[in-house]
Amino acid sequence: MANEQDRLEKERQRTEEEIARLRSYLETELERSTGEDDDAVDTAADIYEREKTLALIRTLEDKLASIEHALHSSITGRYGICERCGTEIEPGRLEIMPHATLCVRCQAETERRVRRTRVAADE
Ligand SMILES: [Zn+2]
Incomplete structure (x- = not known):
């Protein structure tokens, strides 16, 4: 059991770090696109990139919720069922x-x- 919790904790940490990284990337991107004057118009590629990152963040957030759920299961002894x-x-x-x-x-x-x-x- 302890072994599973350990794995889940690590997985949660990795997922949280990945979400944080993607969020800061997204913020940088948004600042860049609003910070410039004449070139401020977003290209379709920029928008596509951001949409993709957002979708990825949502997927990772779902995963994070599952990890936390599984962690809870492992604490109550229902893990793997x-x-x-x-x-x-x-x-x-x-x-x-x-x-x-x-x-x-x-x-x-x-x-x-x-x-x-x-x-x-x-x-
Ligand atoms: Zn089933």
Whole structure:
């Protein structure tokens, strides 16, 4: 258990650092684009770059939430157990994704549902 918490803590730290790095990059970019006079017009490439960074930050924030969730599970002794169907999550999956709280099957089902919801929300 302690081993898992250790891994999750490290993963959380890495993710937080990555988010901080991307945020400061984004701030620098925004300052640069508003700081210049004549060249202040953003190119499509600039905007695309920023959108991409923002999307990445959002993904990492989701991941951070999952890590914290998994940390909580490991403290309560539920780590490695699928929250949806209660079966053990494959060890190989936890190896790659220590913050996983769902088994592969439930994860796939949840993602399908989330995608449907997001598509519906965009319309
Ligand atoms: Zn499951």
